[in-house]
Every structure is written in C-alpha cells, then in structure tokens.
Amino acid sequence: MIETVDLTVFAGEFSLARVNLKIPAGSYCVLMGRTGSGKTTLLEAICGLKRIVSGQVLIDGEDVTxxxxGERGIGFVPQDGSLFQTMTVWRHLAFALQIRGWSKADIQQRVEEMAALLEITDLLDRKPHGLSGGERQRVALGRALSFHPTILCLDEPLSALDYDTHAQMIRLLKRVQQETGVTALHVTHNIMEAEQLADRRLHIVDGQIVEHVEQPVKAELQPPGKEGGPGAP
Amino acid sequence: MSEAPPRISTKDRWRPPATDRAFYTGLIILGGSYLLFILAMVAADVYFVFFSAKNNVDVAAVLLSEDMAYSIKLSLISCCVTTILALWCAVPIGYFMSRHNFFGKSLIDAMLDIPIVLPPLVIGLSLLILFRQTPVKFLDDLFGIAFHIPAVIIAQFSVACAFAVRTLRGTFDEIPMRREQVALTLGCSRSQAFWMVVMPESKRGLLTAATLAWARSLGEFGPILIFAGTTRGRTDVLPIAVHMEISAGRLGAAVVISLMMVAIAMTVLITFRLLVGRSLVPNLN
Structure with a gap:
C-alpha cells in the first residue's frame, strides 16, 4: 500500500502542498493530470527523489519519508526508460541484484525469470542503442521489478511508443502486475491508457488528489492517436 | 533470376537543387580554406628545413642531440602527469557543476574560465607571485618549485585543467540525471551511481578531455616561460626549446623542433581519435 499524509514537496518554483493519497496493496492506480500539474513530482517524492518539506510517505504502513x-522497495520506470547505455540487457536485469550482493546463481536465475516474463530472452546480450522503444521499456520494467519491489512507479512509460507497441505494452503491464502482485502507481495523461489499465483512477487538480468521475461522452470523443490517445504528448 | 534494375542515365539521376549545391560549395570553400591554411603552415616548415637554400641546419644533429632527447622526454612526461592531475580535478568539478545548482554558481563558473581567457603570461606571472611573494612561498622553499620541473607541471596544469573542466562539464550535462536517479532507486548510493552508471557513460568525454589537456600542455609556453624559466637541461620542454633556439638565432633548429612537435601532437591526437571512434567506447545515443 502507498500512502501520503499531508505531503508537501517543493521543486523549484513549483510546489505540492498537503497531498493525501492512499493506494491499496496489489491495485493498479493511474494518476492523471495536466502537464505541470505535479504528477511526476509526486511520483518522485514517493520514490525518494525529491526533497520532502513536510508530511509523510508510508509504504505498507512503514514510514519511508x-x-x-534504494531502501524503499520501489521499482521506478521513467518516461524514456533511462537505460544505462554501457550495459547489456542482462546487466540491467542483474544490476539491482548485484548491488544487493546476490549470489551469481541466484542472479542468473532471476534474470532468466524476468527475461521470460517480459519476453526479452533474445535481447539479453544487446545494449540499449540496439533496442526499439517497446523493447527499451520492457527492459526498464524488468530492471525495476528484478529485486521484488512491493511498489512499482511508472512515469508515463508508454508515451513515446507507436500504436501497436503501445497496445502490446498495455497488455504486458496488466499481465505483469497481476502475476507479480505489485502495487502500481502509473502516471499518464492518456485517457485510453488509464481506462485499460487502472483499477483505480485519480486526478491531480490544483495540487490535490481527486477521485476520477466518469465522463463517458468526453472520453468517447477522444480519437486514438490524437489528444488522449496513444502517442499523445 | 531477378532482373537487374534499369540503368539510369547520368542525365536523369537526381541531383541536389542548385541552392543546395551553392550552400555546400560555400561550406567547402570556407572550411577547406582553413584546412589549407594549416597545411600551408606545416608545408612551409617542411620546405624551410629540407628544401630551402637559406637553411643549413643539420636535421639529424638537432634530432639526435642530448638536449632534444631531454626536451622530448620532459614534454612527454610532464604532459602525461598534467593530464592525470587535470582529470583528477576536472571530473569532480565538472560533475558537481553539472548536477547541482547553488548560490554563486555563475561566479564559480566564470572563475573556472579565468585560465582560458587570461593571457598566458599573466598566468605565469600570477604563479610566480603566488609561489614567491606570498605565504605559499614555504612550499617553494621546501620543494623547490619555481624554475624547476614542478613549475612546468603546475604551469601546464593551470591552463589544461580549465579545458578539461569545460569538456567534462559538457559530458556530464549530456548524461541525463534520470539514469542516476534510477540507479538510486535500484539500491545504489550516490557514489555507486556515479562510478557504475555515470563514469562508464563518460568514457568518450574523458578521452576527449584527456586529449585536450594533453595537447594544451604540449603547446603551453607563456606560463612556463615566466614560472619555470628557460634553463637548458632543466625546464626546457619543447616550446621552450623552440624559444631558446630562436633567441640564439638558430631558426633552422627551431623549425626542426617545431616539426617534431607537430609529429608528436598528430600521433597522439590520431591515436586518441581512433580510441574514441572505435567500439571500445560505447555508442551513446
């Protein structure tokens, strides 16, 4: 479970004040909001990448503020994958495990498991510059899940993918989340993505979290590939 | 068997529009004229040494002299030491300046460029004042810095490091901070993220900075002239040797040493370029 209590974060001239959020364990929550609304800042604060001014971040009831x-047990998938350019896919999947001092045999076993789960076994010897956009995101997802995190934070992970790859990744994300049971917080401004993935949809409006209110007519009017569709900016 | 594609006559082939051709012709003329200018300078030196009737220098004697051997050895060793010292300082400075915003950053940024913009003689003079006229003099008294070999290295370092900092700052700027942040979420400490993620991705920039620092050190003259002096067999790196030959009226010997410097510089620069260009260095998309 992810919980924020009166969380206040500053990021330059931008700030989020007294944000309260609760995401039940094992659910797939999609957080939406306009560009500049603070979705990524909130995600970074939960991951420990932004300085917290006040309030609390709780992961499964434990205060991790x-x-x-690296101690929070959160896997992070950034927008562009942010793969390490000098490392092979195998090293990406093994990276967190090597840091944690796992044995070679355990690392090899876990890498094979992750590669099979994400269907990237054939790519293990490749480096990022030889991968397509979808493959990069699979590797980033595998890297984030490799060390058995309880939480998975995804920052617009599908925004740069073409229509077909986008659809494949949606199915993959749903399957992986169900198989691993990880609690997912997925930030996007793509309505279709939210509809297909979310158990729960939240919006960030004026720095506050509000529950999604269904607006079917508006949603239906969004043509694929345009505003709100796959590949939307 | 598949049919061969029909041959297109030269007349029908696609050619760039006339405006594009004019543009590229302009580029080639402007860029090429500078390249020709550099080649002309080197060619003039070669002509003067080997073909001019005015020159009666014994090339072999200059190249095989003990003084020349010492100058080459001192230049190569001091440039390598300077390069290591420059990278040692430039990596942390470049990284810190790239990753952090703080009060007074613009001022520090400008200060780091001082050795680049100051006249070389002023740097030499400042070094001499620092080590001879201030409390830092105790270091000079203790180790014998000014007008000795350490002065050569310090003079080279003071300029070369500024270039290395500028290069590495650009290198670190190009590596997105997101990658380090991901490494942190995966369990890395700041130091591990730096050594395991940032440094391997900086190989190309490190090699470029090293090349630049080395090349700057090889050509350094003004600060060495003032701070290290022109003592034969002690501080006469190659540029100082050239200066001493000119001062003594031996223009031919000076040009021979200059050509030797061109040869050394070209060898090192081409080797570095090959290292940077080869797959030894990862492709950083």
Missing amino acids: YMKP
Missing part, C-alpha cells in the same frame, strides 16, 4: 530511494 526520509529513507534513501
């Missing part, structure tokens, strides 16, 4: 990012 001032914990280092």
Whole structure:
C-alpha cells in the first residue's frame, strides 16, 4: 500500500502542498493530470527523489519519508526508460541484484525469470542503442521489478511508443502486475491508457488528489492517436 | 533470376537543387580554406628545413642531440602527469557543476574560465607571485618549485585543467540525471551511481578531455616561460626549446623542433581519435 499524509514537496518554483493519497496493496492506480500539474513530482517524492518539506510517505504502513530511494522497495520506470547505455540487457536485469550482493546463481536465475516474463530472452546480450522503444521499456520494467519491489512507479512509460507497441505494452503491464502482485502507481495523461489499465483512477487538480468521475461522452470523443490517445504528448 | 534494375542515365539521376549545391560549395570553400591554411603552415616548415637554400641546419644533429632527447622526454612526461592531475580535478568539478545548482554558481563558473581567457603570461606571472611573494612561498622553499620541473607541471596544469573542466562539464550535462536517479532507486548510493552508471557513460568525454589537456600542455609556453624559466637541461620542454633556439638565432633548429612537435601532437591526437571512434567506447545515443 502507498500512502501520503499531508505531503508537501517543493521543486523549484513549483510546489505540492498537503497531498493525501492512499493506494491499496496489489491495485493498479493511474494518476492523471495536466502537464505541470505535479504528477511526476509526486511520483518522485514517493520514490525518494525529491526533497520532502513536510508530511509523510508510508509504504505498507512503514514510514519511508526520509529513507534513501534504494531502501524503499520501489521499482521506478521513467518516461524514456533511462537505460544505462554501457550495459547489456542482462546487466540491467542483474544490476539491482548485484548491488544487493546476490549470489551469481541466484542472479542468473532471476534474470532468466524476468527475461521470460517480459519476453526479452533474445535481447539479453544487446545494449540499449540496439533496442526499439517497446523493447527499451520492457527492459526498464524488468530492471525495476528484478529485486521484488512491493511498489512499482511508472512515469508515463508508454508515451513515446507507436500504436501497436503501445497496445502490446498495455497488455504486458496488466499481465505483469497481476502475476507479480505489485502495487502500481502509473502516471499518464492518456485517457485510453488509464481506462485499460487502472483499477483505480485519480486526478491531480490544483495540487490535490481527486477521485476520477466518469465522463463517458468526453472520453468517447477522444480519437486514438490524437489528444488522449496513444502517442499523445 | 531477378532482373537487374534499369540503368539510369547520368542525365536523369537526381541531383541536389542548385541552392543546395551553392550552400555546400560555400561550406567547402570556407572550411577547406582553413584546412589549407594549416597545411600551408606545416608545408612551409617542411620546405624551410629540407628544401630551402637559406637553411643549413643539420636535421639529424638537432634530432639526435642530448638536449632534444631531454626536451622530448620532459614534454612527454610532464604532459602525461598534467593530464592525470587535470582529470583528477576536472571530473569532480565538472560533475558537481553539472548536477547541482547553488548560490554563486555563475561566479564559480566564470572563475573556472579565468585560465582560458587570461593571457598566458599573466598566468605565469600570477604563479610566480603566488609561489614567491606570498605565504605559499614555504612550499617553494621546501620543494623547490619555481624554475624547476614542478613549475612546468603546475604551469601546464593551470591552463589544461580549465579545458578539461569545460569538456567534462559538457559530458556530464549530456548524461541525463534520470539514469542516476534510477540507479538510486535500484539500491545504489550516490557514489555507486556515479562510478557504475555515470563514469562508464563518460568514457568518450574523458578521452576527449584527456586529449585536450594533453595537447594544451604540449603547446603551453607563456606560463612556463615566466614560472619555470628557460634553463637548458632543466625546464626546457619543447616550446621552450623552440624559444631558446630562436633567441640564439638558430631558426633552422627551431623549425626542426617545431616539426617534431607537430609529429608528436598528430600521433597522439590520431591515436586518441581512433580510441574514441572505435567500439571500445560505447555508442551513446
């Protein structure tokens, strides 16, 4: 479970004040909002990448507000994947495990598991510059899930993908989340993505979290590939 | 068997529009004229040494002299030491300046460029004043810095490091901070993220900075002239050796040493370029 209590974050001239959020364990929550509304800032604060001014971040009931990012048990998938350019796909999947001092045999087993789950076994020897957009995001997802995190934070992970890859990744994300049971917080401004993935949809409006209110007519008017469709900016 | 594609006559082939051709012709003329200018300078030196009747220098004697051997050895060793020292300082400065915003950053940024914009003689003079006229003099008294070999390295370092900082700052700027942040969420400390993610991705920039620092050190003259002096067999790196030959009226010997410097610089620069260009360095998209 992810919970924020009166969370206040500053990011330059921008700030989020007294944000309260509760995401039940094992659910797939999609957080939506306009560009500049603070969705990514909130995600970064939960991951430990933004300085928190006041309030609390709780993960499964434990206060992690001032914990280092690596101690929170959160897998993070950024917008562009942010793969490490000098490492092979195998090293990406093994990276967090090597940091944690796993044995070679355990690392190999886990890498094979993740590669099979994400269907990237054939790519293990490749480096990022030889991968397509969808493959990069699969690797980023595998890297984030490799160390069995309880929480998965995704920052617009599908925004740069073409229509077909986008649809494949939606199915993959749903399947992976169900198989791993991880609690997912997915930030996007793509309505279709939210409809297809979310158990729960939240909006960030004027720095506050509000529950999604269904607006079917408006949603139906969104043509695919245009505003709100796959590949939307 | 598949049919061969029909041949297109030269007349029908696509050619760039006339405006594009004019543009590229302009580029080639402007860029090429500078390249020709550089080649002309080197060619003039070669002509003067080997073909001019006015020059009667014994090339072999200059190249094989003990003084020349010492100058080459001192230049190569001091440039390598300077390069290592420059990278040692430039990596942390470049990284810190790239990753952090703080009060007074613009001022520090401008200060880091001082060795680049100051006249070389002023840098030499400042070094001499620092080590001879201030409390720092105790270091000079203790180790014998001014007008000795350490002065050569310090003079080279003071300029080369500024270029290395500028290059590495650009390198670190190009590596998105997001990658380090991801590494932090995966369990890395700041230091691990730096050494495991940032440094491997900086190889190309490190090699470029090293090349630049080395090349600057090889050509450094003004600060060495003032701070290290022109003592034969002690501080006469190659540029100082050239200066001493000119001062003594031996223009031919000076040009021979200059050509030797061109040869050394070209060898090192081409080797570095090959290293940077080869797959040894990862492709950073």
